[in-house]
Structures are given as C-alpha cells and as structure tokens.
Amino acid sequence: MTFAGKDATKEFNMIHPADVVEKYVPESVLGPVVEASAAPAAPVAAAAAAPAAPTNGYTLEEVAKHNTDTDCWVALNGQVLDVTDFLPEHPGGKLAIMTFAGKDASKEFNMIHPADVVEKYVPESILGPVVEASAAAAAPVAAPAAAAPANGITMEEVAKHTSETDCWVVVNGQVLDVTDFLPEHPGGKLAIMTFAGKDASKEFNMIHPADVVEKYASDAILGPVVEASAVAPAGASNNLAQPLLSDYSAKAAPAQWWGEERNTCDMHGPLGPSVWSYCAALCYFVWMFVLETLKTIFTVKNWKNISDKSGLTRSAIFMMVFVTIHALGNIHLFFGAIHFNAYAYFLNHPCPWSTLLLPVEIYLLAAGLLHVTVATVRTFKFKSMNSSIDQLWLFLTGSVLFVFLVVHLMQFRFVSEAAAPQYYFRSKWMYPFYCSSDDTSCQLVHFKDLYKMEMKYFESFGWVLFYEAGVIAFWSHMKEGIRKVIAAYAGIPRKYKSQAQFFGQLMAWVLGLLYFSYPLFSYFAPIKGLGQV
Structure with missing residues (x-):
C-alpha cells in the first residue's frame, strides 16, 4: 500500500528478478504507462479540464490512481501491469508489491529478476506502454510561478536530492539530509537510497523506534514538509517524448543482446562473455563471504x-x-x-x-x-x-x-x-x-x-x-x-x-x-x- 497508485519501479526492481511479473502475474499487466494528452484550452472563467488518458498507452498519473490492494497497477520497464490478482500469490508477500503500487518499480525489479520474466510468465498482465503526458491545459499568461514556502520544504524540492552525494528523505513530516549517514547505515546504503527524494515514513516506522531521529540524528533535520503555495505555470510543456525518443533507434538498437558488438573479443576478452561473466561472478561471490565475515x-x-x-x-x-x-x-x-x-x-x-x-x-x-x-x-x-x-x-x-x-x-x-x-x-x-x-x-x-x-x-x-x-x-x-x-x-x-x-x-x-x-x-x-x- 505504500506505493498504491504510484510508480514502484525503482523499489520493485531492487528485490525482484527481472522476469517475476511475466512469470507469475502476466494476467495483472493492464498496459504501459502513458502521459495524458493535452486538454483543450478552456475559457478563462472555466475550470481546467482533467487530462484525458491517451489511447496508445498510460501515463504515470493514471497509474498513480491504482494504488490499492483491490486495484493495483505498477510500471515496469516502460510497461504498465495490473498485478491485483497476483498480490496474494507473490512469493515475497503482498507488501513487497504494494510498496510500489501506482509507481515505477523498474530499477528495483531489474536488480533481482531476469530480463524476460514479465514476457515469459505474465504477458496477460501487461496493459500497455508508459507514455508521457502532453502539454498541460493553457492557463492565464499572468499566472505566477510556484514559490517555495519560506517556512518549510516542499516534496518537489525533496525530489531533487536523490544522489549519494546529496540525499534527502522525508520521515514523519520532517525533511532529513542523510547524505553523511549513508556509509554508516547498519542496513546498508541501498536501504536509504531506495527512498532518496521520497517519503519513507511507513517503511521507516516499521523497523525503527519512534524517537530514533530526534535521539540520534537531530542535526540531520532540515525542516518540515509543506505544500507548494501555487501551481506551476501551465504554459510550459512537460512533453519530453521528442527529446528522449527521437533518436531511440540509433541509440537503443545497437545495445541489444543480439547486436554484433555485444559478442566481441574487445568487450569480453578471448574467453567470451559467458566464461568471463562466471569468473567475475565467482570473484564477487567469494569477496562477499570474505568481506561480510570480516565485518561480522x-x-x-x-x-x-x-x-x-x-x-x-x-x-x-x-x-x-x-x-x-x-x-x-x-x-x-x-x-x-x-x-x-x-x-x-x-x-x-x-x-x-x-x-x-x-x-x-x-x-x-x-x-x-x-x-x-x-x-x-x-x-x-x-x-x-x-x-x-x-x-x-x-x-x-x-x-x-x-x-x-x-x-x-x-x-x-x-x-x-x-x-x-x-x-x-x-x-x-x-x-x-x-x-x-x-x-x-x-x-x-x-x-x-x-x-x-x-x-x-x-x-x-x-x-x-x-x-x-x-x-x-x-x-x-x-x-x-x-x-x-x-x-x-x-x-x-x-x-x-x-x-x-x-x-x-x-x-x-x-x-x-x-x-x-x-x-x-x-x-x-x-x-x-x-x-x-
């Protein structure tokens, strides 16, 4: 439920194999996420109409509406999946999916799932592709830009701080700068980075005492979370489809696994990709045991x-x-x-x-x-x-x-x-x-x-x-x-x-x-x- 109606791609991919959706819940995939189309300009005195969902995909705004255990969508690698029926059957438990309900869970999903798991096991769950929303409805020219409140920090501002060198999270209504704490976190850096720029209150409260922030990290508190005072000007378009996808074929096609350059001696050495990958994996595997034993x-x-x-x-x-x-x-x-x-x-x-x-x-x-x-x-x-x-x-x-x-x-x-x-x-x-x-x-x-x-x-x-x-x-x-x-x-x-x-x-x-x-x-x-x- 933490991610109900949201894009859970990042968190989902952190703990699931790449093929888990296709393997276990293909029937839950509703389709890809698409952006809402541009709403027709309305008279100045009329209320702005809600953006309509494009017919060729689903926007993340639409996915975000499906965030309950009776209506659960997630976005994975550009595809929108309806995983409602799969919730009680998920090997990792319902909460693992609900954490990303209505969200994009691609990054976390890909960390632990094979690449073809959705297409192989749950193709029927795919609703369609994710698409970008078209330009927002026209607004009065004189509308001022949103001003950040002086007495707190907005979620929009928090969302800008998502890197290991600049990491903010929201916990119980307070914004924390946890950048310096990342290497010291007992649960590992990744546990915090999963929620960088987001509200981690629910997950945080599940495993931490109520006073842990005030007691041990009071210096990390930047201030309270507040709502933005005004909406952003609608005249600016947020349609990024053209700059992102205009040269997709030229950039993406050569990187596919069947590409000629993916199986060359220059990339993998004379032993080929398979032997090299197993040798590298063995080194990482042994190093994991050595390092964690020494840490213990x-x-x-x-x-x-x-x-x-x-x-x-x-x-x-x-x-x-x-x-x-x-x-x-x-x-x-x-x-x-x-x-x-x-x-x-x-x-x-x-x-x-x-x-x-x-x-x-x-x-x-x-x-x-x-x-x-x-x-x-x-x-x-x-x-x-x-x-x-x-x-x-x-x-x-x-x-x-x-x-x-x-x-x-x-x-x-x-x-x-x-x-x-x-x-x-x-x-x-x-x-x-x-x-x-x-x-x-x-x-x-x-x-x-x-x-x-x-x-x-x-x-x-x-x-x-x-x-x-x-x-x-x-x-x-x-x-x-x-x-x-x-x-x-x-x-x-x-x-x-x-x-x-x-x-x-x-x-x-x-x-x-x-x-x-x-x-x-x-x-x-x-x-x-x-x-x-």
Missing part, C-alpha cells in the same frame, strides 16, 4: 535494532563459512579413526601455543543466537499466520534445523572429554595432523574419540533418519537463504547476480550432499582400524 568479526555495527536485516545476513554468512570448513573436514571420516580424530584435535588446537577454536566457537554460538533471534522477530513482525508456506519456509526449516543442532551439539560438542571415550595418538601440527605410533619425536596426546562416538550413534537407523532429516532442513534453508542474500547484496553488480546465484546454489548442493553422505557411510561401512598408540 570486527565491526560493532552488525545491527542496532533487533529487526535489522544486517544482523540476519551477516550472521548467516559467518555460519556458512563455518559449515563449509566443517563439511570439508568431515571428509576425514572416510579414511578412518586416526584421520578423523587427528583433524578434530587440530581444530581444537590450531596453534601450538593456544586453543584458538574455543573463542571462535563462542563467537559462532553468538552468531547463531543472533541469527535465530533476528529471524524470529522479523518473521512475527512482517509475516502472519495467513502467509503461504513458501513465505514461511525459511522460518519452518530454520526451526527444524535449530532443534537438530541442539541435539547434535549435546551428542558431540558438549560431551566432556572425561565422559567420552579417549583416543591416544601422536599429534603433528600440519597435514595429516598425526605421526606414526613409533615416532617419538611427535607429542603423545589424547582426545575424545569422535570417530567411535559417531559410528556408535549411526549403528541405529533411527539416528540416521534423524540426521538426514536435519541435513535436508539445512540444505533447503541454506539454498533459499543464500539466494536471498545474493539477490539483496549490493556489492554484486546486477549483471553478475544470476551467475553468482549459480555458485550459491552449487555451494548449497555440494555441502548438502557431503553432510547427507556421512550418516549413510557410518551406517553401512565397517569401523576402520582405530590406529591408537
């Missing part, structure tokens, strides 16, 4: 409010790094007790002078609790019992995963060495992390026999089924979670997001298969030689 460890601005999404995504990325290391380390299980236990001992004693893993595990526990807390709060804040299963899928799989992890930690991690079977071997601080039993140059150590403990549990097919159910919940949760993280992550350029999504899904599949294989291997494979000293 070293910054104190992970989140300021309990429903801040950064507390959810950063903790998730940190835990994904850990489960990747954990999954790869568990490969030692296939090679026997000494491999598995020696690696486990190394993780608990990675440096000869310390047991570094303990603080890492404590931090990991804190990240997990933060993730669970923020996810639960956001679920109950932004979802409802009427939400569809797909909207609650992360919460449902996360709940199963939480129960699974508690049981797993009780069985293995929280068991003291005194209560666990002991494994003696000669340790070495490098791969393969152990020496032969007769090599007295290596230190004789003991550690709880995790190999024996795991094999013992997985003698029971019931425990195997329990662990496989937990792994499936983990795989599904990670698969959907990493998709959302990549889609919303501003550090990955949009042109590489689909390739980055490929690597994210590949990562989820590989980790899922590795974790799925361990219980089955332990159940069917005999215990290998313990190799104790």
Whole structure:
C-alpha cells in the first residue's frame, strides 16, 4: 500500500528478478504507462479540464490512481501491469508489491529478476506502454510561478536530492539530509537510497523506534514538509517524448543482446562473455563471504535494532563459512579413526601455543543466537499466520534445523572429554595432523574419540533418519537463504547476480550432499582400524 497508485519501479526492481511479473502475474499487466494528452484550452472563467488518458498507452498519473490492494497497477520497464490478482500469490508477500503500487518499480525489479520474466510468465498482465503526458491545459499568461514556502520544504524540492552525494528523505513530516549517514547505515546504503527524494515514513516506522531521529540524528533535520503555495505555470510543456525518443533507434538498437558488438573479443576478452561473466561472478561471490565475515568479526555495527536485516545476513554468512570448513573436514571420516580424530584435535588446537577454536566457537554460538533471534522477530513482525508456506519456509526449516543442532551439539560438542571415550595418538601440527605410533619425536596426546562416538550413534537407523532429516532442513534453508542474500547484496553488480546465484546454489548442493553422505557411510561401512598408540 505504500506505493498504491504510484510508480514502484525503482523499489520493485531492487528485490525482484527481472522476469517475476511475466512469470507469475502476466494476467495483472493492464498496459504501459502513458502521459495524458493535452486538454483543450478552456475559457478563462472555466475550470481546467482533467487530462484525458491517451489511447496508445498510460501515463504515470493514471497509474498513480491504482494504488490499492483491490486495484493495483505498477510500471515496469516502460510497461504498465495490473498485478491485483497476483498480490496474494507473490512469493515475497503482498507488501513487497504494494510498496510500489501506482509507481515505477523498474530499477528495483531489474536488480533481482531476469530480463524476460514479465514476457515469459505474465504477458496477460501487461496493459500497455508508459507514455508521457502532453502539454498541460493553457492557463492565464499572468499566472505566477510556484514559490517555495519560506517556512518549510516542499516534496518537489525533496525530489531533487536523490544522489549519494546529496540525499534527502522525508520521515514523519520532517525533511532529513542523510547524505553523511549513508556509509554508516547498519542496513546498508541501498536501504536509504531506495527512498532518496521520497517519503519513507511507513517503511521507516516499521523497523525503527519512534524517537530514533530526534535521539540520534537531530542535526540531520532540515525542516518540515509543506505544500507548494501555487501551481506551476501551465504554459510550459512537460512533453519530453521528442527529446528522449527521437533518436531511440540509433541509440537503443545497437545495445541489444543480439547486436554484433555485444559478442566481441574487445568487450569480453578471448574467453567470451559467458566464461568471463562466471569468473567475475565467482570473484564477487567469494569477496562477499570474505568481506561480510570480516565485518561480522570486527565491526560493532552488525545491527542496532533487533529487526535489522544486517544482523540476519551477516550472521548467516559467518555460519556458512563455518559449515563449509566443517563439511570439508568431515571428509576425514572416510579414511578412518586416526584421520578423523587427528583433524578434530587440530581444530581444537590450531596453534601450538593456544586453543584458538574455543573463542571462535563462542563467537559462532553468538552468531547463531543472533541469527535465530533476528529471524524470529522479523518473521512475527512482517509475516502472519495467513502467509503461504513458501513465505514461511525459511522460518519452518530454520526451526527444524535449530532443534537438530541442539541435539547434535549435546551428542558431540558438549560431551566432556572425561565422559567420552579417549583416543591416544601422536599429534603433528600440519597435514595429516598425526605421526606414526613409533615416532617419538611427535607429542603423545589424547582426545575424545569422535570417530567411535559417531559410528556408535549411526549403528541405529533411527539416528540416521534423524540426521538426514536435519541435513535436508539445512540444505533447503541454506539454498533459499543464500539466494536471498545474493539477490539483496549490493556489492554484486546486477549483471553478475544470476551467475553468482549459480555458485550459491552449487555451494548449497555440494555441502548438502557431503553432510547427507556421512550418516549413510557410518551406517553401512565397517569401523576402520582405530590406529591408537
């Protein structure tokens, strides 16, 4: 409803794949946005007639009238769509669309949707193209230009400040200059830039305390929002169609994907566009994990409010790094007790002078609790019992995963060495992390026999089924979670997001298969030689 009757293109494209409208709500597209035609000149004493909608498209003024959940239009990439019937079916929830109801959502839509999604899946929702309005009705020649009120700032003036170097927003009737705050915002720069030059009151109030502006950013307040005192002179035409579109063919056609220059060695290098794009996407994908993990460890601005999404995504990325290391380390299980236990001992004693893993595990526990807390709060804040299963899928799989992890930690991690079977071997601080039993140059150590403990549990097919159910919940949760993280992550350029999504899904599949294989291997494979000293 925030964008009902408005152009939601920018915000919509920020969180949706390019093809979401065509894929899911083609029947909602009413047609493109067009500008109203010029109204006939009326007598001076008569009221100006309302502009008529052109027959070859829809103006943004017309789109702005359809801003309710029973009559919802949006503009996407020059097309007007009627998405009313699709609102209850949208995977991201009704609010994600209603935020841009009656508005142009092209920019935000294109950030997370494939380019052909509307034409492919929801062509029936397209009403027609967006067109510019013709010149406004004639007004008396002597009509003065609109004067900005001296006691406040108009929305027209706010709308001029939409760049990263000059960013204003309206919050609860106050105009704020948030330019200097952009790099410090816990939710990221993009969360503010989405509403640059606009009124962000509704979205702001959903996740911020009532007094947060006065308490922390009183110096950013420029003044109140006021109405303009007079209408703009109607003699000036706002018809921009000619200067914008007169040379459209010459400018746009060569840039299409089928153009000859789009597939040249000069643009993409000798490996071609596909290989290059995947290589670039992989670099961005890895850098996302490195950067966000470092931010999680070293910054104190992970989140300021309990429903801040950064507390959810950063903790998730940190835990994904850990489960990747954990999954790869568990490969030692296939090679026997000494491999598995020696690696486990190394993780608990990675440096000869310390047991570094303990603080890492404590931090990991804190990240997990933060993730669970923020996810639960956001679920109950932004979802409802009427939400569809797909909207609650992360919460449902996360709940199963939480129960699974508690049981797993009780069985293995929280068991003291005194209560666990002991494994003696000669340790070495490098791969393969152990020496032969007769090599007295290596230190004789003991550690709880995790190999024996795991094999013992997985003698029971019931425990195997329990662990496989937990792994499936983990795989599904990670698969959907990493998709959302990549889609919303501003550090990955949009042109590489689909390739980055490929690597994210590949990562989820590989980790899922590795974790799925361990219980089955332990159940069917005999215990290998313990190799104790």
